[in-house]
Every structure is written in structure tokens, then in C-alpha cells.
Amino acid sequence: MVCSETCALDLIGATYVRDVEPGEVLVVSKQGVKSIKPFPPQPLAHCVFEHVYFARPDSYVFGRSVNEVRTEFGRQLAREGPVDADVVVPIPDSGVCAAIGFSEESGTPIRFGLIRNHYIGRTFIEPQQSIRHFGVKIKLNAVRSILEGKRVVLIDDSIVRGTTSRKIVKLIKAAGAKEVHMRISCPPTISPCFYGVDTPRRSELIAATHSIEEIQTYLGADSLAYLSLPGMLGAVAPSQRSYCTSCYTGTYPVEFPRDSHSYLQLALKLDKVG
Secondary structure, three states, X not given: OOOOOOHXXXXXXXXXXXXXXXXXXXXXXXXXXXXXXXXXXXXXXXXXXXXXXXXXXXXXXXXXXXXXXXXXXXXXXXXHOOXXXXXXXXXXXXXXXXXXXXXXXXXXXXXXXXXXXXXXXXXXXXXXXXXXXXXXXXXXXXXXXXXXXXEEEEEEOXXXXXXXXXXXXXXXXXXXXXXXXXXXXOOOOOOOOOOOOOOOOHHHOHHHHOOHHHHHHHHOOOEEEEOOHHHHHHHXXXXXXXXXXHHHHOOOOOOOXXXXXXXXHHHHHHHHHO
16 A cells, blocks of 8 residues: 555554655555665655645654644744743644644643634635635634633644735634734745645745734734744754755755746646646
């Protein structure tokens, strides 16, 4: 069995053996499994965004438990961005693990003050603002009895355009929250991904063109803090090994055409080949 995440193995009662290595080709036949490595060795650059957002928390990615890594993100975030508050509220579902870690480290109780409609997909991927706006409106609902009169620490995994986070802050305040302090369990996203992650152009990434103070004002939050890059890498890989962090640094491990026209033409050719 070969799959993209180990949680799929759990579902069918299979046993995890190992990861498929970068640059490795597996040939599965009646004779068994054959491993071929046709390319010369290259420096590794695992996608750190798998641990931040994409992978399920019940999976192991690059040899690490996603649940434990995200929980450690939250613990480190509480150390770096402490705040006096009454309750920690995760933005479900991707902010839950970090919120648990933040609560553990800060001693502030965690409550599920936002309820998610699980029939709605991931809103940041939707192509149009009108669709994302509608998705947020029916995806989340606030629990007034948890939020009213409270100083709230709102935990999310990332901010991309900022439009979704702004609507959620308004939702929390409309439910009666006294203060809303936004905490993000990764660094500011300043660069798009050119390796397959559907992130917007740089001009659409709010952290690429605005300071943290400006983003806080746009969101309507009482404070805003991100997890630092060293803090994130320390949590995901204590040895600081082999992770691609281009979305947070603008430094890309594999070159690509820098002008958008050439890049789009390359993508079109690859799509036709595929």
C-alpha cells in the first residue's frame, strides 16, 4: 500500500513501514516492490507547510507526529506571544492542536467558542472572494455563552489574505467578546509556493505588503502575534534539518522562472504533458 498520509494506513489496518524518499521511484509488481533512485542526490527540502496546515493531525509526516508538532507550535507561540486572557479559542479545525499547546503553556483554559460546519471545505483555497466570504459565513458560528464578556485568544494556523481572519474576529466580537487577541502558529506568509501548493500571488498575501501592526488594524484585533521562524523550526525539527520555508522567507530551494508569464507558460506545458 502506498499513500500520501499515514492516517490512510490506519483506516485499512495496514502497518506503516517507511516514507517514500524524495527522488525515489517505487515499482510495484508481482515480484514485489523495487526501489529505484534515478537522480543524483540533492539537498532535502521537506515542505514545512505539511506540518503547519495540510496534513491531518493523526498522520506522521517526515517521521514526526503532526499532532505533536502542531501542539508544540502552540506551546512555543505562548512563550513568544503571551497575553492576559480569559479563554483560548481555536479556529477549527486546523487551529485546534496549537490552541491546546497554547493553553497548556499559558495556563489559560481552552474552550470551543467556534463551531464548524464540516460540510464546508477549506476557504483559503476557494478562487473568488465572493465564494470565500460565503464559505466563512456558513462554515463557522460563535458560541455566545463562551465568548460574551471574555478576553479571547484566537488561535489559527496561518493568515493568507487576511479576509477570512477579519470576518472571524468580527464574528467573535459580535458574540460579545471584550477583547480578541489573534495568535498565529506559523510565521507571516510573504511568498507564494511554486511547488504545488495553491497559494495566491504575492500581491494577494497580506503579510507580503503590510506590517504586523497594519494587519492587526485590518483584522480589528486587540493584538496580533505570529510564531517566529526559529520557533517553528525548533518545534518541527530540533536539529533544524532540511525544510523548505520559502513561503515565509522568499528563499526557494529549486529555481523557477521569476516572471509570472514564463512561469504560467511552463505550468501550461507541464499540464499538457500530464
